[in-house]
Structure formats: structure tokens, C-alpha cells
Amino acid sequence: xxxxxxxxxxxxxxxxxxxxxxxxxxxxxxxxxxxxxxxxxxxxxxxxxxxxxxxxxxxxxxxxxxxxxxxxxxxxxxxxxxxxxxxxxxxxxxxxxxxxxxxxxxxxxxxxxxxxxxxxxxxxxxxxxxxxxxxxxxxxxxxxxxxxxxxxxxxxxxxxxxxxxxxxxxxxxxxxxxxxxxxxxxxxxxxxxxxxxxxxxxxxxxxxxxxxxxxxxx
Numbered sequence: 001x002x003x004x005x006x007x008x009x010x011x012x013x014x015x016x017x018x019x020x021x022x023x024x025x026x027x028x029x030x031x032x033x034x035x036x037x038x039x040x041x042x043x044x045x046x047x048x049x050x051x052x053x054x055x056x057x058x059x060x061x062x063x064x065x066x067x068x069x070x071x072x073x074x075x076x077x078x079x080x081x082x083x084x085x086x087x088x089x090x091x092x093x094x095x096x097x098x099x100x101x102x103x104x105x106x107x108x109x110x111x112x113x114x115x116x117x118x119x120x121x122x123x124x125x126x127x128x129x130x131x132x133x134x135x136x137x138x139x140x141x142x143x144x145x146x147x148x149x150x151x152x153x154x155x156x157x158x159x160x161x162x163x164x165x166x167x168x169x170x171x172x173x174x175x176x177x178x179x180x181x182x183x184x185x186x187x188x189x190x191x192x193x194x195x196x197x198x199x200x201x202x203x204x205x206x207x208x209x210x211x212x213x214x215x216x217x218x
Contacts, residue, residue, distance in 0.1 A: 050124040113127050136211060138154070162180065163181050195217055
């Protein structure tokens, strides 16, 4: 009798299973093509998107023109705490960092990439253009140095540091430093009127480039 009941039960279940239809999912196809995601139903979606905000937008198109130039950066979105890094530390570095804020500083020419990583493992990148620039001495012209002890401050820009200075005639002028930047030129008198003339200062960078600047001493 028990065996007969089990046979009838199994037969009934087989019938039910065979008669049940598979769910129709055709209406679900393309649902999100016509239904936009409502952010209000899903919290702050921006926290899942990590980005780097360059505080000076001009840098994105013009880059950092000279060694030592810097730009402020801020983390957007993501999950704190943040970690800042660079692709090539010989081209630039993170000079300052404080949580979501950082300052990137150029070391030498060559495009570099700043890398931001958040606590969830997300990453964001921004490329900082760092064009090569010709070696120059600033200012472009020097006013007349008419008396002993008058000075002119010379600043090296561009090129490839470190920098080295030399002067053509050390009897009528001297430099405060012959390496680095800036350097101060001082008119020198070894005797009455002997400092008169035009002196020439030469700037040389580590790549062998050089430029000169005339110092008028009437």
C-alpha cells in the first residue's frame, strides 16, 4: 500500500514539473535602454568614480614650462584615504600631499603621469605635459651698471640643470656664485675708471647648451 502511494506521488510531481513553463524574459531585454538609472535611489554614485582635478586648467593645455614649476591637484570622488604617486620620479614629484590634495612639481623636461589610488583600489591618472625649453638668462637685458658695487641678478631658466656660470673679464666684474641659480653680478673697480667696458656672462647647462648676456658698464 505504501509503495503504491509513493508511485502516485512521484507521478503527480513529474506531471507538475513537466507542465510548468520556463519564465518569459523577453520583456526584460533592453530594459535599461529605455529606463535611466535614478541616482536618488542608489546613494551618491560620485563616490564610486575617482578622478584627478587639476586646479589650474591652463596646465592641461600648456603644461609646466620650466623646471621647478608646480600645479595643485585634488582628488575627486573615490574612497579615502588616497595615495599619490608619479610614473617617472626623475621628471617630477609629488612635492606636497595632504589627504585629497597634492602639489606636483616639475624636475625636468618630459611628459609625466600623476597616479591617484583610493582605498577601494580604484585608480585615476592625469598627464602633465613638460615641454623642453631653450636655455635662457633672465632678465633679457641688463641696465647700465655705472658705478662700482652696482649689481644685476641673473636667473637661469629652461635647459637642463644643474647650471654653471662664467664671466669674460673678471677684472671688471664678479659673480656671487658660479653654479646654480640665481647668480648676482657685481661691477668691480680695480682702480679709478678701470671698471668701464662691457662684460659678458655665459650660462652653461648640464647638456652643454650655453647662452650669454652682455653687462654694460659705461
